[in-house]
Amino acid sequence: xxxxxxxxxxxxxxxxxxxxxxxxxxxxxxxxxxxxxxxxxxxxxxxxxxxxxxxxxxxxxxxxxxxxxxxxxxxxxxxxxxxxxxxxxxxxxxxxxxxxxxxxxxxxxxxxxxxxxxxxxxxxxxxxxxxxxxxxxxxxxxxxxxxxxxxxxxxxxxxxxxxxxxxxxxxxxxxxxxxxxxxxxxxxxxxxxxxxxxxxxxxxxxxxxxxxxxxxxxxxxxxxxxxxxxxxxxxxxxxxxxxxxxxxxxxxxxxxxxxxxxxxxxxxxxxxxxxxxxxxxxxxxxxxxxxxxxxxxxxxxxxxxxxxxxxxxxxxxxxxxxxxxxxxxxxxxxxxxxxxxxxxxxxxxxxxxxxxxxxxxxxxxxxxx
Amino acid sequence: xxxxxxxxxxxxxxxxxxxxxxxxxxxxxxxxxxxxxxxxxxxxxxxxxxxxxxxxxxxxxxxxxxxxxxxxxxxxxxxxxxxxxxxxxxxxxxxxx
Numbered sequence: 449x450x451x452x453x454x455x456x457x458x459x460x461x462x463x464x465x466x467x468x469x470x471x472x473x474x475x476x477x478x479x480x481x482x483x484x485x486x487x488x489x490x491x492x493x494x495x496x497x498x499x500x501x502x503x504x505x506x507x508x509x510x511x512x513x514x515x516x517x518x519x520x521x522x523x524x525x526x527x528x529x530x531x532x533x534x535x536x537x538x539x540x541x542x543x544x545x546x547x548x549x550x551x552x553x554x555x556x557x558x559x560x561x562x563x564x565x566x567x568x569x570x571x572x573x574x575x576x577x578x579x580x581x582x583x584x585x586x587x588x589x590x591x592x593x594x595x596x597x598x599x600x601x602x603x604x605x606x607x608x609x610x611x612x613x614x615x616x617x618x619x620x621x622x623x624x625x626x627x628x629x630x631x632x633x634x635x636x637x638x639x640x641x642x643x644x645x646x647x648x649x650x651x652x653x654x655x656x657x658x659x660x661x662x663x664x665x666x667x668x669x670x671x672x673x674x675x676x677x678x679x680x681x682x683x684x685x686x687x688x689x690x691x692x693x694x695x696x697x698x699x700x701x702x703x704x705x706x707x708x709x710x711x712x713x714x715x716x717x718x719x720x721x722x723x724x725x726x727x728x729x730x731x732x733x734x735x736x737x738x739x740x741x742x743x744x745x746x747x748x749x750x751x752x753x754x755x756x757x758x759x760x761x762x763x764x765x766x767x768x769x770x771x772x773x774x775x776x777x778x779x780x781x782x783x784x785x786x787x788x789x790x791x792x793x794x795x796x797x798x799x800x801x802x803x804x805x806x807x808x809x810x811x812x813x814x815x816x817x
Numbered sequence: 818x819x820x821x822x823x824x825x826x827x828x829x830x831x832x833x834x835x836x837x838x839x840x841x842x843x844x845x846x847x848x849x850x851x852x853x854x855x856x857x858x859x860x861x862x863x864x865x866x867x868x869x870x871x872x873x874x875x876x877x878x879x880x881x882x883x884x885x886x887x888x889x890x891x892x893x894x895x896x897x898x899x900x901x902x903x904x905x906x907x908x909x910x911x912x913x914x
């Protein structure tokens with residue numbers, strides 16, 4: 449996405465937590481699923497339908513169904529089918545273990561553009577270590593059903609200290625599965641991760657990994673499209689540029705990863721929360737982005753009480769996010785000599801410093817200063 | 818069901834994209850490569866010409882002369898919004914290859 453971080457009249461993307469229940473319990477769940485288990489408070493189908501209507505009216509382009517595990521909802525097929533008549537694009541994020549023939553049929557019928565299945569490694573022993581016993585085989589079974597129904601799917605992996613040494617093996621594995629994309633998500637220290645930070649790969653390990661991946665991509669030796677997703681897919685984060693910059697190959701950001709170096713952030717911050725995206729929790733609470741889920745101080749409003757449009761345009765917490773500029777951030781992000789970063793992740797800053805204006809101390813440069 | 822919406826769609830070659838206008842900008846989402854893009858009115862007007870495959874010779878001449886526009890076409894190709902083959906078919910790339 450081009451770097452134009454102004455507030456819009458409507459978000460481009462809404463991440464929609466359909467439930468906080470989950471049949472797995474991963475150590476690094478950003479949503480702290482299961483801990484916020486309140487089925488009775490989940491939005492009802494009629495409320496979701498009304499929300500879809502509002503999304504269409506104001507021009508939300510993409511809705512991402514997530515959770516918890518969204519397929520745990522008894523009415524998930526009906527919800528997916530509800531989206532069929534609306535003009536926005538939908539994607540579904542799932543752990544894959546509950547994909548049935550019936551659910552796959554609904555996905556196909558509703559023209560969900562992509563199903564992203566989470567796999568943490570190319571083998572059961574790695575995946576199950578993170579996601580629980582027998583979850584690997586169940587996820588593969590789900591993927592098999594998606595393939596049989598000719599449904600476009602991607603594989604998402606959360607990069608961590610357990611699976612980082614298996615990622616290159618995994619690229620071949622994911623390509624062989626027939627996925628459209630392999631999305632490698634960089635961990636952000638929020639939710640359960642904040643309590644399990646040892647699961648975040650250290651900087652040297654990440655640097656070696658990222659440089660090797662960049663070289664393979666450069667030589668067109670990757671058998672599948674591989675994307676490294678920094679938090680909330682913000683355009684320019686330090687995770688992308690620091691390994692390349694340290695060895696004088698910053699231009700590979702443009703050539704290899706398609707990040708436009710003209711995108712100097714100036715005084716803008718790079719966080720897209722409440723500017724182009726937002727997140728809706730299972731009970732209708734609206735947050736600046738999914739990384740803030742469950743933090744009551746970050747709730748912008750609830751769609752049971754207010755129209756979504758009104759929350760997006762007027763919520764004080766959203767206005768506060770939109771007023772953030774680099775000059776207003778705490779040191780060292782405020783006076784960092786890097787022009788590309790834009791201050792890192794605001795959710796990480798909140799978890800690590802207690803303030804959305806804090807420094808992203810997850811960043812190696814911020815820690816050095 | 819009649820749905821009011823600000824979302825429109827545009828078919829370029831074989832792919833369909835959705836977009837909306839906000840202020841002077843156009844925001845487009847590509848379900849094919851899962852990316853958002855923003856265009857100003859000139860960029861979007863050119864994209865519409867490509868989608869409709871309608872150009873008058875003056876426009877083609879201007880595109881070939883204008884470095885910024887050629888960069889724009891490169892952006893479209895790099896981000897898989899159009900294919901090089903499609904642009905060649907429309908006569909937009911011949912001079913620079």
